[in-house]
Amino acid sequence: MRLHNFTYLLKEGARNVVSNKLMSLASIGVLMACLLLIGSATLFSLNVNSIVRYVEQQNEVVAFLEEDLTREDVQVLELTLGQMDNILETTYISKDAALEQQKADIGPEFEGLLDGLEDDNPLLDRFILRVGDPSRIENTVAALRATDGILKVNAATEVSYILAGLKRAVAVAGMTIVAILVVVSVVIITNTIKLTVFSRRKEINIMKYVGATDLFIRMPFLVEGMLIGLLAATLAFLMLGYGYTYLLEWIGKNYAVQLPIVIDNAIDFWEFAPQLLAGFAGLGVFIGVVGSGVFVRKYLKV
Amino acid sequence: MIEFSNVSKVYPNGTQALKNVSLKVEKGEFVFVVGSSGAGKSTLIKTLLREEKTTSGTVFVNGYNLGRMRRRHIPKFRRSLGVVFQDFRLIDGMTVYDNVAFALRVTNVVGKEIRKRVPYVLSLLGLAGKAKCYPHQISGGEQQRVALARALVNNPAIIIADEPTGNIDPELSFEIIDLLSEINAQAGTTILMVTHEHELVSYFNRRVITIEEGIVLSDTKDGAASELFTGDLVDIYSKNMSNKQKAIDFSDATAAGLMREYGQNPEADSRFIRNSQEGMAGGKA
Numbered sequence: 406m407r408l409h410n411f412t413y414l415l416k417e418g419a420r421n422v423v424s425n426k427l428m429s430l431a432s433i434g435v436l437m438a439c440l441l442l443i444g445s446a447t448l449f450s451l452n453v454n455s456i457v458r459y460v461e462q463q464n465e466v467v468a469f470l471e472e473d474l475t476r477e478d479v480q481v482l483e484l485t486l487g488q489m490d491n492i493l494e495t496t497y498i499s500k501d502a503a504l505e506q507q508k509a510d511i512g513p514e515f516e517g518l519l520d521g522l523e524d525d526n527p528l529l530d531r532f533i534l535r536v537g538d539p540s541r542i543e544n545t546v547a548a549l550r551a552t553d554g555i556l557k558v559n560a561a562t563e564v565s566y567i568l569a570g571l572k573r574a575v576a577v578a579g580m581t582i583v584a585i586l587v588v589v590s591v592v593i594i595t596n597t598i599k600l601t602v603f604s605r606r607k608e609i610n611i612m613k614y615v616g617a618t619d620l621f622i623r624m625p626f627l628v629e630g631m632l633i634g635l636l637a638a639t640l641a642f643l644m645l646g647y648g649y650t651y652l653l654e655w656i657g658k659n660y661a662v663q664l665p666i667v668i669d670n671a672i673d674f675w676e677f678a679p680q681l682l683a684g685f686a687g688l689g690v691f692i693g694v695v696g697s698g699v700f701v702r703k704y705l706k707v
Numbered sequence: 708m709i710e711f712s713n714v715s716k717v718y719p720n721g722t723q724a725l726k727n728v729s730l731k732v733e734k735g736e737f738v739f740v741v742g743s744s745g746a747g748k749s750t751l752i753k754t755l756l757r758e759e760k761t762t763s764g765t766v767f768v769n770g771y772n773l774g775r776m777r778r779r780h781i782p783k784f785r786r787s788l789g790v791v792f793q794d795f796r797l798i799d800g801m802t803v804y805d806n807v808a809f810a811l812r813v814t815n816v817v818g819k820e821i822r823k824r825v826p827y828v829l830s831l832l833g834l835a836g837k838a839k840c841y842p843h844q845i846s847g848g849e850q851q852r853v854a855l856a857r858a859l860v861n862n863p864a865i866i867i868a869d870e871p872t873g874n875i876d877p878e879l880s881f882e883i884i885d886l887l888s889e890i891n892a893q894a895g896t897t898i899l900m901v902t903h904e905h906e907l908v909s910y911f912n913r914r915v916i917t918i919e920e921g922i923v924l925s926d927t928k929d930g931a932a933s934e935l936f937t938g939d940l941v942d943i944y945s946k947n948m949s950n951k952q953k954a955i956d957f958s959d960a961t962a963a964g965l966m967r968e969y970g971q972n973p974e975a976d977s978r979f980i981r982n983s984q985e986g987m988a989g990g991k992a
Contacts, residue, residue, distance in 0.1 A: 616786035617813035
């Protein structure tokens with residue numbers, strides 16, 4: 406294809422988009438919504454992943470001891486635990502040390518709240534255990550529970566499970582919505598192209614009679630679909646980028662205390678922006694081209 | 708040039724549009740095809756353009772066997788034809804110049820060639836002054852001349868005119884056929900014109916093929932003899948023509964030679980060249 410033809414076809418495609426303003430806007434809007442949802446779901450999953458990874462890295466299991474253990478019992482238990490599979494480190498914390506720790510945690514302002522508990526300490530003695538392989542944490546916890554002298558085991562497994570479940574739910578719901586939106590986008594773009602074909606049926610008719618090739622007649626419609634895809638991708642990308650950054654700032658400002666784990670582990674949007682933009686553009690162009698390219702033949706009958 | 712052998716066409720709905728039609732048009736002939744509506748004229752044109760395939764029989768046009776032609780060869784085949792329609796089919800949003808250039812732009816003709824050919828064809832049809840006008844700014848007769856220019860700009864071996872006078876004032880109909888006759892005489896272009904206006908046919912006295920109900924009813928070399936009736940239109944035309952000069956003056960174009968050698972741009976005035984460059988500004992690339 407010669408260069409002058411290429412320019413001509415690009416120009417024609419752009420003209421199609423402009424001359425069908427309303428339908429082009431509708432197509433761009435729906436496609437943009439579709440990409441926004443895909444992007445939001447992706448960002449959400451990435452953040453959940455990041456948090457799950459963080460939680461898993463903690464790999465901390467707390468084993469609370471029964472109250473009536475003697476010092477010897479505790480020493481024996483420490484040895485047993487140290488020899489257990491998948492446990493790298495054991496740290497003994499007495500209930501008094503735990504109380505001191507809590508006092509320090511809540512800060513000097515509220516320290517007084519815990520005053521008087523020293524004599525009748527409700528806390529339990531405990532081992533803080535560092536686990537090696539987080540994927541085997543369940544077995545480790547089961548083994549701990551079966552050990553004599555251990556009253557209760559607290560592991561981050563539940564949090565991990567909740568987050569993993571959330572991740573799955575987001576993925577499934579996201580995929581479903583996105584699939585529906587992709588179909589809707591294709592339908593709307595197809596409709597837009599159909600309108601263009603209709604409004605330009607005279608030109609197409611003449612092109613057929615003067616001997617323009619099928620490819621030449623169809624190309625402007627492909628360009629139209631591609632342009633719609635690219636525009637939608639760019640808009641969706643920018644909206645998502647600024648929206649996400651703003652949301653993070655807002656959470657940071659208002660929920661810094663409640664959600665420190667989110668703030669600390671949030672994904673930086675601009676860090677993976679190039680991949681996202683490339684993905685958006687690819688998907689936008691793909692949907693645009695499918696919408697215009699595959700179905701245009703039906704309406705052109707060239 | 709054009710050869711139909713035992714051509715039949717049955718549409719999917721059962722309509723039998725052509726029944727065993729055989730006819731031959733030689734290179735350089737000027738042929739009228741007449742017949743009432745529904746007689747099969749449109750189907751004849753459609754098979755000629757390979758818009759429709761025949762049900763049986765063979766059609767040869769410009770050396771192409773249309774029945775055996777592959778889809779991808781259709782565009783190339785159509786470039787060897789020029790087609791004019793009753794409703795002109797000009798693009799409203801394009802100037803006269805661009806309408807004619809359009810036929811070249813969409814068939815991979817380079818900009819340089821377009822800038823040479825379009826002004827030439829426009830001046831040949833007396834449209835040089837209208838190059839910058841839009842279709843709605845010119846008369847029906849002029850619009851049909853633009854359509855003719857567009858058909859001619861590819862320098863086709865055959866021009867197929869489907870009721871080219873159907874939508875224009877009767878007096879101007881003669882002008883269009885005069886033009887076709889000139890093109891036929893000067894450039895040797897084969898012309899096949901479909902019409903149902905008997906006045907025109909008898910006035911111009913050419914070969915007439917009459918189609919009725921899908922069969923060739925008659926094929927005579929002498930149109931006036933077969934259709935002996937003249938109407939008021941002819942009188943009107945004769946009167947008009949005696950008063951004013953013919954709309955088209957071919958005297959400055961040395962006919963067949965020029966038709967083929969578009970390179971010799973007949974003294975296009977500077978204003979026109981500017982127009983044509985503006986018209987092509989986008990197509991340069």
